Amino acid sequence: MWSNSATQPRDLRSGTPVWLKQGRRGGLGTAPDDDLSAEVAIIGGGISGALLADAALSAGRSVLVLDRRGFALGSTAASTALLQFELDLPLTHLIRRIGRERAARAWWRSASAVDALRGRIADLGLRCGFRERHTAYLPGNILDDAGLRAEAEARARIGLRSRHVGREELHALTGIARPGAVWSAGAAEADPVTLTRGLWRSALSRGARLVAPAEVTGIETTARGVTLRLGGGTTVKARHLALATGYELAPLLRPRGYRIISTWAMATRPQPSRLWPSRCLIWEAADPYLYLRSTADGRILVGGEDADFADEATRDRLIPRKIATLRRKLAALLPGVDTEPDFAWAGCFGASATSLPAIGPMPGEDRCFAVLGFGGNGITFSVIAAQIFGRWLLGLADPDRDVFGFGPH
Template sequence: MLTKHRNLRTGRSVWQGERPPRFPKQGITADTESDVVIIGAGISGAMQADMLSEAGFSVLVVDRRGPVRGSTPASTALLQYEIDQPLIKLTRQIGDEAAIRAWRRSRLAVDGLGARVRALSIAPVIRRDSLYLAGDVLDAEGLGREYEARRRAGLETALLDAAALKEDFGIDRDAALLGYDNLEADPVVLATGFLRAAVARGARIAWPVEIVDLDAGPRSVSLRTKDGHRIRCRYLVFATGYELPFGEIPKGHRVLSTWALATVPQKGNLWPRCCFIWEASDPYLYLRTTRDGRVICGGEDEDFVDEDRRDALLGRKVKALQRKLGKLLPEVSTEVDYSWTGTFGASTTGLPTIGPMPGLKNCWTVMGFGGNGITYSRVGAEIVRAGLTGKGDPDAELYAFRS
């Protein structure tokens, strides 16, 4: 077993309200080969398949569940460039130059993702601003320092005091930062669109297929399926989300539990500009809207991965989210239509681990840890494509494995 099996989510997310995406069910029935094998057919694997098939590689995507059936439907999909770790705090961890590069790369990733979605006509691109509220991580004074740091990094940001925040958004907090031009999306639609684009270029999707063993050599990688068939490839890419390769968590990373809800449609009650809202707190509350006027509210993260315990807390956590949502935005209905819980990953820097796997030739992984999972999936697709085509990525060392 190459990856640690987890019960990744429970409940029904808002993205599962529509008919699920359909891909022909086809396993591996004989030995086969491909330039690249991608393990995982969620949003990260889908972006890898899209970019690598476009780069001219033959691509085989395998998944033990099926396409878009893991963590992706549990994502709340606030596609932001803002990293969980404030720029001023990340600077103290990894240095000024590296921290600025990481924030700028996230900005580029969001823009690149939006452009890619448009280029492939996957879905309408909806831009949303982002409101970052003062909390127990950064108070009003701290937000002022963060504002100066972001502006110095070339990231357009506005600093709102309590009066402006109340007047413009009806929110009672000491201060907030307003960022611009993030993306609102349905993660299932995105993943499905990227997979279909790859299939149109000749990529194959095989499921249910479980890889149980690998032999990584200097020129190729040999894989063995649970059914005993062999797959040979030049490169292997793990895009398995929180089901970690060999069950090993990279240094500075941890796996958590998180909870979320989606309200009934209520377009008449939504806040001005329907911007993303999140807090400079730990754990933080975060909000977004959907095209049909629902409010998605998530948070209440806890530092454990016991699925039974996580699931048992769903009712209590949803009530806590309702209370917080009602207190922050009294005009919004907190009546719940969907609720769900899932496994989530975080890191001490807010940055993911992406790159070649230590000790395994020709094997790469994309671990989208941090609150920017889909944004980091885009970064991962860019870095892996650059590595496999021999061009290299100027920011690859920011995300490399740490010993």
């Protein structure tokens, strides 16, 4: 039995993300009324919850979703939505951590998740700015150019679409003056809020019930099902529960090696004539790292400067300083672009020791499934979580449960 708040309340973001430039968007959920029931209850109205709901509906289950704010208004709105298969931890480093075979499976599953998301978007007819992109992985204090050559070779050996490019080719593709980079195919970009809202509208059209605002104040599990208590006295009964609460962790979810950090991002004014030729996703093998992409209307979206999370007030006070640093780094990388921010925001972010998420049935709670999609591949990990969740509901084992589960990585 869990009491008080089922998850830790947290101010997940501050400022205005570019995806909310037309204002806060609500209207998808209804307030709880009488007692409710469904085969599957999901807590969390972001991208992870939306993809889990899609998987549960595809498995033929009735679905009820609860969120304390509203749908797609938490961490999802703060995402920069670089849909990469590349993990935060280089393949060569992950091999040393967890072994070649498991590291290869983690990277391959991440690559296939981008393809799966593209297919699901097409199946549902969602219009969310999804575009396939290449990525350029630049040298930094984690991997220099020699390290990037070894990284490209390691990826190519397991069949991933990566190769090393030298200074001249990199400059032709990006306008960046660096010794070289790992150039990869198989990434994408999207508007995360429009994508998530499209998934929720699809879920509604297939019979899902979306409830918000709804504060879950207690959870009781038995061998036969799960009972949720909501503020105001409403009760929810379900056969299975999925926690997709992102960085607002449940009290029982404290796996070793996972932590909450702060991150900052900005979007420039539209400048399509100044963008790099390939419009690829760009990031550095550095800590703290820099990453950038373009948007459909020609903005440059820049993020990074991650730091350990202290509290929301400290994170928010750092916004001017962190945005100034991002501007300096952008100007050094791409001289001549306009670095003036049109939007700036801060948010919570998750990190793990291996850059891998924790996804699967909760230890000791056979009726409960949880998603800790920590690391820089949040949306990609959400796709993997939905695949594992759908199989779990059908009583099928996932072939990579040892890589992504709650056991030691």
